[in-house]
Amino acid sequence: MMRAVLLAGVIALVALAVLGSPWPGEHPERARYYDSPEPILPMRFDHPSHATVNCLTCHHEFVDDSGNDTCMSCHVRRPELAAQLEAQFHGLCRDCHVDRNASGDAGGPPRACVACHVIDGKI
């Protein structure tokens, strides 16, 4: 009995990992967003809810010599940046949300993947 339950659970887990969730709602899947050479998850971003954040916190390209382009055109298309996409963007976006949540201030989503990884027509 226990073995059957465990076996069914493990099979369900593998199926979920490969096929994604059958639950209703958004189902972001990896694809070649932002002309990425590799399939990646989509993201969403909204400037008005970040009105309290200094532009330069994110737009380092305004002041440094990295060039003038959209974030994604550099970070997704340049291989050396694409390799660090997750680490750098989670470090920028998610860590700020975590810090604000932890200190009791309004912040964006600190964990839920679907809160950020959905298609956003504007980016």
Add this chain to the structure above:
Amino acid sequence: MRFLVGATVALLTLTLVVHPLLGGGVLWDLGNAIGLLALAGVLTLFAPGQFPRTPRRHQQLANAVLLMLLAHALWFPLTDAASHVYLLPGAPTYMWLGVAGFVVLLVAWQLSLPGSRQRWHASPASFRRWHRRLGMLAIILAAGHITLSGFYLGSPWQAAVFMVLVIAAPLLARSITPRLTDSGAPTVTQTVSVWLLACVAFVALRNLA
């Protein structure tokens, strides 16, 4: 029973010391509470009051722990449609540590069934030795999974205290809990009730404030 309540409260308190109000949303915190309590369950399995005097309790609790881990693992890819990528190649190391810990427990469970116990072990003593080693390995992998993911145990010293506690607890269990008699060991119903309350407290604190 007192041991169970004590261990559960200690574990929850430790996760609350640095950022008590940092929540990932009700669904995320609930899924993680189940995982943390499953680890508390693995630690409890090392208490001699559970074994060998009451092998049935030990087996029931072990089954409950495996079901909780399954629930913890299925929870995220079900409720958060983007999270399943963390079970695919390219996922962070701490996710593979979690998967490995689960697999080790499944192996320990399979090897303890009457048939395989004799087939794979030379003697009852060698079974017990290996059973305990696999349990320790699973605890170390799970502790890595929890601390490296770095959400509830955000500061390095908190992660260090956690590591020391979860590794020391099973090693010390036999010397600190020999007085747990059969009647002192909580039943599965008591265990599950205490843990349900703990889940509610953990999630409520982090999301209602």
